[in-house]
Amino acid sequence: MEKEIVKPSILPGFLELLPAEQIAFNKMMETIRKNYEKFGFIPQETPIIEKSEVLLAKGGGDTEKQIYRFTKGESDLSLRFDLTVPLARYVAQHMSSLTFPYRRYQIGKVYRGERNQKGRFREFYQCDIDIIGNGKLSIINDAEIPSIIYSTFKDLGFDSFTIHINNRKVLNGFFDNLQVENKIDVLRIIDKLEKIGMEAVKKELKEMNLSDEAIDSIERFITIDGSNDDIIEALKKLEVNDENFKLGVQELEKVVYYIREFKVPEKNFKIDLKIARGLDYYTGTVYETILDDYPSIGSVCSGGRYDNLAEYYTNQNLPGVGISIGLTRLFYQLHEAGIVKSEASTLTKVLVVPMDENFSYAIKTANALKEKGIISEVYFEETKFPKKLNYANKLGIPYIIIIGSQEIESGRLSLKNMITGEQERYTIEEIISLIK
Amino acid sequence: MEKEIVKPSILPGFLELLPAEQIAFNKMMETIRKNYEKFGFIPQETPIIEKSEVLLAKGGGDTEKQIYRFTKGESDLSLRFDLTVPLARYVAQHMSSLTFPYRRYQIGKVYRGERNQKGRFREFYQCDIDIIGNGKLSIINDAEIPSIIYSTFKDLGFDSFTIHINNRKVLNGFFDNLQVENKIDVLRIIDKLEKIGMEAVKKELKEMNLSDEAIDSIERFITIDGSNDDIIEALKKLEVNDENFKLGVQELEKVVYYIREFKVPEKNFKIDLKIARGLDYYTGTVYETILDDYPSIGSVCSGGRYDNLAEYYTNQNLPGVGISIGLTRLFYQLHEAGIVKSEASTLTKVLVVPMDENFSYAIKTANALKEKGIISEVYFEETKFPKKLNYANKLGIPYIIIIGSQEIESGRLSLKNMITGEQERYTIEEIISLIK
Structure with a gap:
């Protein structure tokens, strides 16, 4: 009986990489992890499946439709759709075992049944850090965050990027x-400024029945520009009689002051x-963080300060500040753009190639290299020499490293540089110091 | 209106760790990863959700009942229950883009709706390596695998463990x-030898209608013992007139020979x-790998050679050899046993504590430490000194490092060793070299 073959394929909206891309992806993830750790963030992990009742405690919203939700036995389960809700649940649940401020990072996959389109993923990595205070949290933490973004994107190899800051x-x-009632709608319109231009923004504001005076005022506000200090001065000069506004300007000024103390260059935040x-x-x-040369990618690292992380799980007041990098989308876009x-499709630095069936000397050679931290393998398969070269x-x-009878007798091994094609004989010690 | 509070909790059978445990867990995972990479294995990642049709191509079996399977829109989805089926699908799907032998590792979570009991998890990490040949694969790979197990468990801090090998x-x-028809049942009975003893095994074999002669023969076979060489000699002397048996003994002999060449100590394999x-x-x-001092944990690393990895996805013949470490269960049991x-609940090496509101000097100090690779944070919260100490x-x-006005003036910072309680003043350079 012929066995039935199932066509091997994965679901649309899921990203699977070939070795070279996977290695590049992992390198980015490792860079992010090392930076988060450098700043004293503790690793945290939460299950990918949680109780729907818990994960959807906040309820409603666009996200709910996208959630992977199902039952198993009598349990109503959902896959996490971000790392923030699990963080809130974790902190509320383990509150008495944690030390505050609780600085944690979490890097993990989240799931959203997004409409299927290029560059949108249903399974993607988020790389989050948050600092959670118990009852209160110093504003200086808000200034440290940009220094972490700066350090991370520098290490990722970027030079021209701008951390946009607001309050x-x-x-x-x-x-x-201004006595604007529907602030949310107004913010949404303003958010489109770069895309649609000032005239279109004003037109849309007009359609919301805002007075000409209010629209003028909004135009003056959102076009405030100049250096960071200029903007703060301009804000102070605005005649806005609102305590919240004044407090926000004070916070912004303090954050800018300390961002400088954290040695983030002036050109990298605004x-x-x-x-x-x-x-x-x-x-x-x-x-929001924009790669200056690739603004169309949008923000590559975003976040902010919130008053209350876990209000759905505890009555304790837990203010925090955090950011998230959507690594899968970022990687995909940087890769598509050729950035x-x-x-290589391997981490291996040296392939040891025995010329005959005497593998022992080859194994000994690879062992010596590995002991010195040089990743190496032996080619064990029986095949012709060009095929072995082809593998490398x-x-x-x-x-x-080619190992034949002459090499074994003399103890001088043939080392071939696969990029230049050069080949010479060396002792194993010479090879180790040459490669390291 | 009072907000309704949802009790924060996770599902039974899911493991969630507090910071100190998570750090220990990650350290183990990192050790395994570094070892897999040292031997030239390439990282691979596959989606956690796959098409049910693909994941369950093999069908049937106990596993199927345990699978998390659900629909979303018109898709029939399942969560992966191991990393082997996804590997088979991956290799068959990307065959033309891969180089063989394909050496890959994958570390990731898998899902099984196991009966809820202590030490059994529904979400757990597997850490797998496999070497896949295209059409054929040298037996020497079978000998390399124990050297990877050896290196990994040594690095995990174990000294007394035995890699049990069979063919x-x-x-x-x-x-x-012996013309035993139901080999599978016989193997299952023999597998219980350690637990139930020889007499019980023989009784069960008798119940299967095996002849006394056959049972005697089986007893002689499974009690063959001694050094590895003794066992091979004993096998050769057995009068078993079966080609497969003879080939198996040859393979076993060759594998033992090369395990020695890979420098796995004799006491660590059997x-x-x-x-x-x-x-x-x-x-x-x-x-199978047994921790000699904790045999009750069972095998901590198991695997073997298979003839055909991906027969449900391709007609190509893909022989391979691989192993898997069930990290979540292993960690849980080692932790329970106090092994x-x-x-620490943190990766931070130095907490910089400003005595007053002048944070700039503290930030500068932490920056200098971080530049030298010393993980450090500044305590920014306004609170009394003992509370700051308490955080550390x-x-x-x-x-x-305590920073007050005297320290800032003199440039000599107070360094307090939190374990010994000692406190002295040093320059930042002295502190860096002291801590490194």
């Missing part, structure tokens, strides 16, 4: 002072009064 | 020669004719 109190205070980040969650500082290049070539292994 | 051809050939590992998958060498001890103590941060 929700400034926005809320400004619009309250107050941007147009950014709001989500609508009902952030309450103070907000961040992240995948190189296809994977991108930079060196091969 | 399915030896078993199959032996039982075929031929064990009783192990069979699963029933319909492995076709040659099989492995893996969690230490609770987390297990080993050093604090």
Whole structure:
């Protein structure tokens, strides 16, 4: 009986990488992890499946439709759709075992049944850090966050990027002072400024029945520009009679002061009064990060300050500040744009190639290399020499060591540089120091 | 209106760790990863959700009932229950883009709706390596695998462990020669030898209508013992007239020969004719790894050689050999037994504690430490000094640097060793070299 073959394939909206891309992806993830750890963030992990009742405690919203929700036995289960809700649940659940401020990072996959389109993923990595206070949390943490973004994106190999900073109190205070009722809609329109231009924004504001005076005021506000200090001065000069606004400006000024103390270069951060980040969650500082040469990618690292992390799980007040990098989307876009290049399809530095069936000397050689931290393998398969070379070539292994009877007798091994094609004989010690 | 509070909790059978345990867990995972990479294995990742049709191509079996399977829109989805089926699908799907032998590792979570009991998890990490040949694969790979197990468990801090090795051809050939029809049941009974003893095993074999002669023969076979060489000699002397058996003994001999070449100490591996590992998958060498001081944990790393990885997805013949470490269960059991001890609840080495509101000097100090690779944070919260100390103590941060006006003036900072309690003044350069 012929066996039936099932066509091997994965679901649309899921990203699966070939070795070279996977290695490049992992390198980015490792860079992010190392940076988060460098700043004293503790690793946290939560299950991918949680109780629907818990995960959807907040309820409603666009996200709910996208959730992977199902039953198993009598349990109503959901796959996590971000790392923030699990963080809130974790902190509320383990509160008495944690030390505050609780600085944690979590890197993990989340799931959203997004409409299937290029560059949108249903399974993707988020890389989050948050600092959670018990009852209160110093504003200086809001200034440390940009220094972590700066350090991380520098290490990822970027030079030209701008961390856009704003404060929700400034926005809320400004619009309250104008007696704008539907602030959320107004913020949404303003958010489109870069895309549609000022005239279109004004037209849309007009359609919302805002007075000409209010629209003029909004135009003056969102076009405030100049250096960070200029913007703060301009905000102070605005005649906005709102306590929240004043507090927001004070916070923004303090955050800018300390960002400088954290040694983030002036060219890498900028107050941007147009950014709001989500609508009902952030309450103070907000961040977006733009790669200056690739603005169309949008924000590659966003977040902000919130007053109350876990209100659905505890009555304790837990203010925090955090950011998230959507790594899968970022990697995909950088790779598509040719910015992240995948190189070798292997981590191996040396392939040891025995010329005959005497594998013992080859094994000994590879062992000696591995002991010195040089990743190496032996080619064990019986085949002709060019095929062995081809294995190294296809994977991108930079060196091969050829071991024949002459090499074994003399103790001088043939080292071939696969990039230059050069081949010479060396002792194993010479090879180790040459490669290291 | 009072907000309704949802009790924060996770599902039974899911493991969630507190910081100290998570740090210890990650350390183990990192050790395994580094070892797999050292031997030239390439990282691979596959989606956690796959098409049910693909994941369950093999169908049937006990596993199927345990699978998390659900629909979303019109898709029939399942969560992966191991990393082997996704590997088979991946290799068949990307065959033309891969280089063979394909050496890959995958570390990831898998899902099984197991009956809820202590030490059994529904979400758990597997850490797998496999070497896949295209059409054929040298037997020497079977000998390299124990050297990877050896290196990994040494690095995990174990000294006394034994890699048990057997060959399915030896078993199959032996039982075929005895004309045992239900080999699988016989293997299952033999597998219980350690637990129930020889008399009980013989009784059960008798109940299967095996002849006294056959049972005697089986007893002689499974009690063959001695050094690895003794066992091979004894096998050769057995009058088993079966080609498969003879081939198996040859393979076993060759594997033992090369395991020695890979420098695995004799005390760390042992031929064990009783192990069979699963029933319909492995076709040659099989492995189990026992921690000598904790045999009750069972095998901590198992695997073997198979003839055909991906028969449900391709007509290509893909022989391979691989192993798997069930990390979540292993960690849980080692932790319960007090073998893996969690230490600090943080990765931070130095907490910089400003005595007053002048944070700039503290930030500068932490920056200098971080530049030298020393993980450090500044305590920014306004609170009394003992509370700041308490933060370091609770987390297990080993050093604090106290920064007051005297320190800033003199440039000599107070370094307090939190373990010994000692406190002295040093320059930042002295502190860096002291801590490094």
